[in-house]
Amino acid sequence: MDSSQLQQRRGGLVSLSPSQTPRSSDKAARDLRSGETNSSSKQDKEKGVNVQVIVRCRPLSEDELRVHTPVVVTCNEGKREVSAIQNIANKQIDRTFLFDKVFGPTSQQKDLYDLAVSPIVYEVLEGYNCTIFAYGQTGTGKTYTMEGGARKKNGEFPSDAGVIPRAVKQIFDILEAQNAEYSMKVTFLELYNEEITDLLALEETSKFIDDKSKKPIALMEDGKGGVF
Numbered sequence: 001m002d003s004s005q006l007q008q009r010r011g012g013l014v015s016l017s018p019s020q021t022p023r024s025s026d027k028a029a030r031d032l033r034s035g036e037t038n039s040s041s042k043q044d045k046e047k048g049v050n051v052q053v054i055v056r057c058r059p060l061s062e063d064e065l066r067v068h069t070p071v072v073v074t075c076n077e078g079k080r081e082v083s084a085i086q087n088i089a090n091k092q093i094d095r096t097f098l099f100d101k102v103f104g105p106t107s108q109q110k111d112l113y114d115l116a117v118s119p120i121v122y123e124v125l126e127g128y129n130c131t132i133f134a135y136g137q138t139g140t141g142k143t144y145t146m147e148g149g150a151r152k153k154n155g156e157f158p159s160d161a162g163v164i165p166r167a168v169k170q171i172f173d174i175l176e177a178q179n180a181e182y183s184m185k186v187t188f189l190e191l192y193n194e195e196i197t198d199l200l201a202l203e204e205t206s207k208f209i210d211d212k213s214k215k216p217i218a219l220m221e222d223g224k225g226g227v228f
């Protein structure tokens with residue numbers, strides 16, 4: 001398969017804390033699915049767009065429980081809906097948002113991975129280009145979802161390992177099972193304040209404690225305005 005045959009497939013994870021209300025400034029923004037049932041996604045399909053938006057809502061933390069933080073977001077995983085309660089001028093307004101998949105506060109790392117990420121990793125191994133990224137307000141669970149809560153203990157894979165270690169494991173497991181000859185290239189970049197830094201650059205590893213010593217990588221623009 002040559003590169004012109006490769007399709008771009010992308011996925012995005014939105015993290016929500018249960019006390020945070022998703023914003024919808026207009027009616028169109030309320031249906032955020034790329035499923036077949038809405039007309040805008042039909043148009044997207046015709047245009048070859050293939051983006052899934054998945055929401056994960058984290059449970060309240062112990063601190064939030066202690067101070068009785070009100071829960072204003074509820075998830076309906078079966079219907080793939082997130083409902084938000086907003087109080088505007090003493091009026092309670094409930095809004096429901098539709099997504100490709102919804103993972104509620106009791107969802108486990110493995111469930112999210114198996115249902116939302118594993119199929120995409122299979123597509124990568126079939127030659128597709130895929131991207132998974134998490135976005136959301138600070139403290140909503142992006143790091144927990146992507147990296148996970150614990151390191152590998154006694155060689156065992158921790159149950160709260162996130163998307164990244166699980167994806168790496170899945171890729172190696174499949175390649176090993178196929179006895180395939182393969183090479184893997186990994187980059188780990190930090191984009192912060194419009195500066196991009198190679199976090200795996202060998203000469204910098206001993207100096208990570210001091211942010212100022214990190215060497216930024218040059219950002220280039222190609223003839224078509226693409227950044228690389």
Ligand SMILES: Nc1ncnc2c1ncn2[C@@H]1O[C@H](COP(=O)(O)OP(=O)(O)OP(=O)(O)O)[C@@H](O)[C@H]1O
Binds near residue numbers: 058059140141145
């Ligand atoms: N699904 C979850 N189950 C249990 N705890 C969670 C879950 N998601 C997040 N947490 C906990 O909530 C806290 C905040 O999560 P996290 O650090 O992942 O947020 P973040 O979105 O990466 O924040 P920031 O943008 O500030 O880096 C952490 O203590 C994390 O362990």
